[in-house]
């Protein structure tokens with residue numbers, strides 16, 4: 001009889017999560033991977049879900065579903081009960097949230113247990129032995145959370161005790177080395193996988209500092225604000241304006257997509273240069289500074305007038321101003 005046991009997997013897309021899915025699927029269990037997204041990690045996948053699902057199925061033989069947890073995540077970042085890691089990364093509470101959400105979906109998928117790609121001792125904060133216990137306890141998944149890559153160093157879970165899965169075929173990986181994972185990947189014929197780390201901007205020193213600053217100074221933050229804050233060059237102008245400026249065509253396009261009704265856009269009509277968006281300020285001085293910054297980062301002219309036209313489009317007016325590039329000494333302290 002076909003084995004109908006199903007497991008839900010937290011799926012980051014990194015090698016460990018890929019291997020965890022494959023180790024369990026190898027025992028005839030249906031694995032449904034869940035990829036949680038927020039503006040801090042993998043949000044762009046929401047725009048190309050079908051393409052992403054196909055790529056993961058074709059490359060790794062894994063079925064994945066994307067789940068957007070942006071709104072509760074923004075709340076969580078205000079005050080994560082277990083605090084932050086080295087940067088603005090609430091890794092323990094992040095995992096607790098994902099497991100809690102996965103647990104809510106178990107009935108819908110007819111799942112008997114949940115798996116993760118965690119490896120004991122791999123990360124300094126969130127994968128210590130005591131922390132793994134805290135994550136299980138606070139997500140209320142203690143008997144149903146199986147970590148296939150380090151299961152043999154963990155107490156047996158319900159799935160192992162009831163015979164749904166053979167504990168002997170699970171693994172005992174530990175520590176930060178990758179040799180075991182790479183060998184296991186090879187045994188599954190998996191050679192194309194992402195490099196470790198990366199993906200979550202909350203662990204990036206510069207971007208997480210920007211995000212933390214925003215959380216400290218702004219009581220209301222929405223998803224668009226976070227995406228705005230993560231695109232291109234960023235400036236905090238003297239009268240409270242936030243300015244985002246594209247560094248290439250992709251970022252210019254992204255900035256335009258993020259435009260909100262009250263935002264002011266700036267662009268040079270006759271010279272190549274960045275698209276910029278000014279938010280939270282219609283102060284004339286901020287608009288002038290923004291226009292001069294657009295010229296500063298626009299294409300330089302070898303000879304002749306360094307000044308240029310900039311078209312400024314506000315919600316209820318539009319005008320073209322002729323301005324000089326702003327001197328670096330004036331704005332260096334405005335860079336976020």
Ligand code: SF4
Pocket residue numbers: 041089090091092094095200202203
């Ligand atoms: S690195 Fe980012 S996505 Fe990963 S657990 Fe930490 S906060 Fe969550």
